[in-house]
Every structure is written in structure tokens, then in C-alpha cells.
Amino acid sequence: MVKLISFLQVYTWTVLLVATLVSGDLFSKATRTKADDRDLRNSVFDFIIVGGGTAGCILANRLSAVPSWKILLIEAGDDENIDYDIPGVPTKDYRPILWNYRTERTGFSCLSRPGGSCEVRTGKVLGGSSVTNDMKYTRGSKVDYDGWHSAGALGSLDWKFANVIDFFKASEDNGDYDILLNSMYHSRGGEMHVQKFKYADKFIEMFTSAFTEMGLRSLDINTNVAEAVVNHQFAISNNTRLSTNSAFLKPVRHRKNLVVITGATVTKIVTDKQEKTVEGILYEIEKGKEHPAYAKREVILTGGAINNVKLLHMSGIGPKADLIKHNISVILDLPVGLNYQDQVTTGGLSFSLGEVIVSESTIINDFKNWFQSRNGPLASRGINQVSAFIQLYEGVNAPDVELALEGNFVRTDKFMLNNISVHISEEINFPLPYYNLVNIYPILLRPKSKGKVMLHKKNPKYGRPVIQANLLKETEDLVTLVDSIDIALQLLVTKEMKKAEIKLAPIDLFPCDRLRNREQWNCISRHYTKAMSNPIGTCQMGENKTISVVDYELKVHGLEGLRIADASVMPTHVRGGIFAPTMMIAEKASNIILKDWKENKGYYYNTR
Ligand SMILES: Cc1cc2nc3c(=O)[nH]c(=O)nc-3n(C[C@H](O)[C@H](O)[C@H](O)COP(=O)(O)OP(=O)(O)OC[C@H]3O[C@@H](n4cnc5c(N)ncnc54)[C@H](O)[C@@H]3O)c2cc1C
Known part of the structure; x- marks a missing residue:
């Protein structure tokens, strides 16, 4: 230079x-x-x-x-723009501000997704994926950072957890006092305000209690714990999305x-x-x-x-x-x-909540409420606020999977048809806080499968890059995914779920419907795979x-x-x-x- x-x-x-x-x-x-x-x-x-x-x-x-x-x-x-600020609006249909990439077709995953490939949705907007993401503020575990290079090689320049924690804290403005108490991990005064949503509905409480019944404690996942049921913190300020554009760029755009x-x-x-x-x-x-x-x-x-x-x-x-x-x-x-x-998950694991009445006029009023006072259901992400982090195997003290919950509203007449497709169960029509179906996505946090990104074959300059994601290529990844589904299914036998008569939803699992148990979940995972759109490496x-x-x-x-x-x-x-x-x-x-x-x-x- x-x-x-x-x-x-x-x-x-x-x-x-x-x-x-x-x-x-x-x-x-x-x-x-x-x-x-x-x-x-x-x-x-x-x-x-x-x-x-x-x-x-x-x-x-x-x-x-x-x-x-x-x-x-x-x-x-x-x-x-403001459309993306409302926490309750799902981010799935943000197409105008996405790159809209897809993985290349392979024989081992995304088989029943359109074209046999999975969507990869990253942001194309000032603020990037921080405008299109789910805003969850999770940092990963100490062992992850300690493993990023051979121990002790570079002293303070290295990326061991002890040397990165201050850089997490540098941007952090934590708004939850119970979490701030742990000053080893958290701080105030940075540009990025993170906080739990105050709004909670009965299903949030119900699923949290069911996970507690299964032995998980309600803890701050950002303190190096291996298992927890988590009421997430989000990147929000005054119940409004806080992208890195809003937090870091807007305040200094006047600089000459x-x-x-x-x-x-x-x-x-x-x-x-x-x-x-x-x-x-x-x-x-x-x-x-x-x-x-x-x-x-x-x-x-x-x-x-x-x-x-x-x-x-x-x-x-x-x-x-x-x-x-x-x-x-x-x-x-x-x-x-x-x-x-990329982290990977699968569709197909859906819990039906029975009759839930939602009127469009209620939703319209709730929008008015959010615009006027930043309150009400739309100042939340509904059941998406809850996850369970699970350690499946002995070894490092850290979770292997996150069971992430997502609400969706499926019209009752579609339920009456008996077998709704996985795609319908995932197609979010109403804002997130209005739901009668809970999809549980078991997310493989440390997948072993690796892929490759290359230039478009015919049009390298303007064509979409080729993403050979190889999701679930390694058998170990499939085994972990299916092991975590077994854990998620244990929810059904908790007193909490039984009392509320929450059951598996009648999902059409073609072509896996004739199979049973693990074989069926292996098949579902390979067919209804979802790329988490968290590309790295x-x-x-x-x-x-x-x-x-x-x-x-x-x-x-x-x-x-x-x-x-x-x-x-x-x-x-x-x-x-x-x-x-x-x-x-x-x-x-x-x-x-x-x-x-x-x-x-x-x-x-x-x-x-
Ligand atoms: C739908 C979705 C939900 C997610 N939810 C969560 C979540 O809740 N919690 C979590 O921890 N993670 C989540 N993530 C992941 C996480 O938000 C992103 O992966 C992360 O923010 C990536 O940051 P980045 O800076 O690497 O890339 P990005 O934030 O994607 O930024 C890259 C930017 O560069 C621009 N750009 C690229 N190429 C060019 C070019 N040639 N010229 C000019 N500009 C260019 C892009 O338009 C984009 O704005 C989610 C991701 C997605 C897609």
C-alpha cells in the first residue's frame, strides 16, 4: 500500500x-x-x-x-424504511431487499423444496442482514472462539473468548437489568440496544413451562451455558428494530x-x-x-x-x-x-394449538397502536421469542442445537383438509404474534458439512453466484438433527402440553408419510431442509x-x-x-x- x-x-x-x-x-x-x-x-x-x-x-x-x-x-x-422496523412483521417476505439466492441442487437436502434447492436470504439494503434478520442477540459459546486458532499463538491479537468479550461489550447497550447484573458478560452505553420484549402471550408461557418441565432452566444463553430455555434478547430500541444502520451509521452520517x-x-x-x-x-x-x-x-x-x-x-x-x-x-x-x-434445520415439526380467533380488524388496530405508542402485540415476535438450547452429547460444555419456535396462522379450513403441506405450515400470512400453529425448527448450531461458493457459470459478473451448500452432506449432521427432533417431540408428553391439548399438526409429509420414527425424520430432514441463511467461512x-x-x-x-x-x-x-x-x-x-x-x-x- x-x-x-x-x-x-x-x-x-x-x-x-x-x-x-x-x-x-x-x-x-x-x-x-x-x-x-x-x-x-x-x-x-x-x-x-x-x-x-x-x-x-x-x-x-x-x-x-x-x-x-x-x-x-x-x-x-x-x-x-419503516416497513422493516415493526418487530411483529415477519421477515420472510422482504424480497425487495434481499439478494434472493438459492443453493445448488444436491442429492442430499432440500429435495422437496422448489427446484430441489433451498433459499438463502441475505439483506441487500443499508444495514444489510441486520435489517432482514430475526434480531435475536446470541453470541455462541466460549469453546467456539477458543477453537478459532491454535491456543496462545498470538496473544492479544487472537480471537479467544477472553480477547473478544470486550468487543461484544463495546457495542452493547443492554436494557434488561437481570442480565446486566452479570457484568462479566454484559454492559451498557454502546450503540446497540438489546432487550427482551415485554409482551408475552399465554402460549409463550406455556411452551416455556413445558421446556422447564423437561428439565431446562430459564437462563441467559450469552453466559456460556450448555442448556437453557431462553426468552431472547433482541436488537430493538423502543420496540422498534435496531439495525446497524440505525444504531451506528445514522447518528454519524452528518460527518463531513x-x-x-x-x-x-x-x-x-x-x-x-x-x-x-x-x-x-x-x-x-x-x-x-x-x-x-x-x-x-x-x-x-x-x-x-x-x-x-x-x-x-x-x-x-x-x-x-x-x-x-x-x-x-x-x-x-x-x-x-x-x-x-450454513446452519441448517428442517420443517415438518408443527404443533397445532387448537382454535385461536384472530380478526383482521384486531390486527389493524394493533398496527395503529404500534405506530402511535410502539406497544401491543406487534411490539413483539410472538412465540419466536422462545428457544431451547440443548446439549445432546457429552464433551464440550455447550449446546449442539437450538429448538427455535415460530408461530404461524393457518386458516381452519386448511386444517380441515387434514393434511396441510409443510410449505403452507411455513407460509406466514399474518404478523408473527397471531398464530394457531407453532413450528419447531431444530437448528444445527455447528454443522460439519461444508460447501463452496463459485461464480455463475455463464454470467460471472451479473449472474447469481453458485452456492454449493452441501447441507446435510455429512451423515453426522443428519443424526444430530434427528436426535434433536426426538427431544422436541418430548414436549408432547409434558403435563403442560397435554393439559392444553397441543398436538402434532396434520402435516402432509410426502414422500416420507409411509415411513416411521427415525426413518421418517431422516426423510423429512432431507426433503424439507431449510438453510438458516447464516453463511460464513x-x-x-x-x-x-x-x-x-x-x-x-x-x-x-x-x-x-x-x-x-x-x-x-x-x-x-x-x-x-x-x-x-x-x-x-x-x-x-x-x-x-x-x-x-x-x-x-x-x-x-x-x-x-
Ligand atoms: C432471514 C435471516 C434471519 C436471521 N436472523 C438472525 C438472528 O435472529 N440472529 C442472528 O444472530 N443472526 C441472524 N441472521 C444472520 C445475521 O443477521 C447475518 O448473517 C449477519 O448479520 C451477516 O452480516 P454481514 O455483515 O456478514 O453481512 P450483511 O449484513 O449481509 O451485509 C453485507 C452487505 O454488503 C452489501 N454488498 C454485498 N456485496 C456488495 C457489493 N459488491 N457492492 C456493494 N455492496 C455489497 C449487501 O447488500 C449487504 O448490505 C439472520 C439472517 C437472515 C438472512
């Missing part, structure tokens, strides 16, 4: 760079106008952050806190040194092949029309575990053999895209360049000026969601970057 050069040099270099990059003569010396020169000056930044998602918004906040640094945050989606461009997709990272340095990026607002932006210090990728791969491959950074297939000139042969992992961190893409400081191996700082660097899943861990990664990355540049005062001051 060209750290010691003066701004003037940078500017001249940029002119040359841009002139060679941009087709046509817009920036060629002969025809350049004053306006072009201004555009050019405006396209020079200290840091360029690619992807205004969960991690990107945090990095933009932290780095733009240095007034002398000019930061560009560039996001493919648009600004978020922060430029945010939305509706712009970065199509290439521009590198100097000889020097192995990164110079900037190209982005498109209109298809086919590329604009350059130049980074004096670093480009930081926060595009998520799927889109980072596409961008890196298109820029010549990836497995050599894959790049050659697409006639892409190889800058660095690195395992970008390998080690893809494609740019994993590590020391060994043959299996990792970034080092423990998140710098891409063998290239100066490029870091990756989002869920894609996680080597494995943690035993929870990946929203809080991604925020932690962004906090720690910001800290590393600030330290890196501040410690070397020469770099820090000379390039002002």
Missing part, C-alpha cells in the same frame, strides 16, 4: 489509474474538464468499505471518528469525512499486480457503467460470505483453477469461497495460506491494503446466530485498524 506518498502524488497516480481503468476518454488528460478533476479528487479516500451491512455500518462509524480520514461506504441496496453511496455495486477490486497492493475499486450504479474510487490506505470488504467471494473472484483473487475457467487473470491463488458453512481467518484467506488481523494473505471484516472470516459457526458475532468482528477489526495506523505515526499524519 502506498502509505508514505503525499496527497499530490496520490492524486496524480489516481489520475493515471483512472485514465487506464475507465473506458472512453472521460478522464484522459486531453479532454478532462474542471468538473472531471473535481470528480477525481472526490473519488480519493483513505478507506473504502465495500458493503454497508451489519459489519460495514460499524466500521464506517468507528473509522470516520478520525476526522482526518476520509471514508467511503458503498452499498448495493438502498436506505432501509464520511461519504455513503447507496444503490452502487462494487464490481472489482483494483490491484497493482506487480506490487501486490490494492489501489481502489470500481463500482456500478447503472449496469455496465463503471466508476472508480481510490483508497490511500485500505479497502475493507464487508459484503458478506457470498458476495465477497464473487467480488474477490472477479478481481482475480481465488482458487487458480476456478479463475482460469472464467478467463480471469490470477492475482492471488487463495481458497476464497471454500469452507462455506468463505474467507476464513488463519495462518495457513492454503486453507485461509485472511490472517488474524484480517489482512488478505499476500496483498497489501485489503482486509475482510464480516461473517465470511469466521472459520466455524458459533453456537448461536451470527449477528452479534459479526458485530464483534467489526468492532475488533476497527480496533486493529485504528491501532495499526495510529501506532505508525508516520503513516497516520503524513498522508493527511
